[in-house]
Amino acid sequence: MYDLFFKKFRERIDLSPEEEIQIKSYLIPKKIRRRQYLLQEGDICKHIAFVEKGALREYSIEGGTEHIILFALEGWTVADLFSFLTGEPAVYTIDALEDSELVLISKSSHEELLQTQPKYETYMRLLITDAYIALQKRLTSSISLPIEERYKNFVETYPDIVQRVPQHMIASYMGLSPETLSRVRKKMLNQK
Amino acid sequence: MYDLFFKKFRERIDLSPEEEIQIKSYLIPKKIRRRQYLLQEGDICKHIAFVEKGALREYSIEGGTEHIILFALEGWTVADLFSFLTGEPAVYTIDALEDSELVLISKSSHEELLQTQPKYETYMRLLITDAYIALQKRLTSSISLPIEERYKNFVETYPDIVQRVPQHMIASYMGLSPETLSRVRKKMLNQK
């Protein structure tokens, strides 16, 4: 339990056994079933969730259509960060695409860890920096590349997501209709 | 000098006079003229730049077209973060839209400050978190809202940018042709 969480942590930061025990004492394990909500729009986001196993998605709903802003597979962290930090109602919904195992950190634990465990703060800083860089790449490619290139990049960057997630959700993630992605893929096949 | 830099810092974190003096000793002032480059694609990004005065933009060039990923007015921070952190060549170009005054932090200063000034690390964590949340909002609206709504949001969120930056650059920031933005604005006026 918490294996992947600490594996990822130790990949970035040296942790003494004592520090690991300290941090571990704040973590909450949680299992969640396929299609089950972790967070619903309007709720207040009370936890950061690390995915030990399984797959989740985070999305907004506008005019009846879901717009996926994030897939979270093993090793990823997911939350409505704005809601978590401010206590405002969430604008995003999070649910499970597969039966999953999570590690939760509550808001109060998060704050206490930031105060008492310098390495936790450093790790959080690194995580959010990585997330920012990934998001910036995504945004750049969405405003500067043709769909075909964007899809190629996606497949290269996240081959595991392509395997495990329905295609119409990838279309949603890219801001496209499912039909358009289907046609782009067809065109790519014919070119080869 | 550095007034705005420390004003923003103190808005988020309590700083003792000693801490302020310590941090100040690492900062480098720099003036930059309109149209002058701060960073060119292919260079290695050696500094984080805080904008004391003026306006800059960060953009990529794809197939001869500029795609603006960030405007940085007074109080904002700009860098090719990936290049800065990894030492890889920059994929973005940064130049000045107006004569500007900057505060630079070099890579080695940044690393030393992270090690020696816990409040600097905390401040950096807060900055990057804010930047992440802003970017996520931008991405969400770009995949889920019609152009008109996106432009309205932009004007509401950044009225100062709308005042000071040419419209075709805002189109570029939104991933649109200048003609399309011009037409959307016309339509909005007629509706009122």
Next chain:
DNA sequence: AAAAAGTCTTGACAAAAGTCAATGAAATGA
């Protein structure tokens, strides 16, 4: 095992956005 729900593809058509070209106005720089 059967029913139901979800998934992907395709065609026909509509709507949105881009491209190219021209014009006049405004800002910039010598």
Next chain:
DNA sequence: TCATTTCATTGACTTTTGTCAAGACTTTTT
């Protein structure tokens, strides 16, 4: 100040993408 460059708008046309509907196939649930 005057020439030059930049900027915003508009029209005509093309390309891209979305929408709606139907069909085949697969997966999930009962």
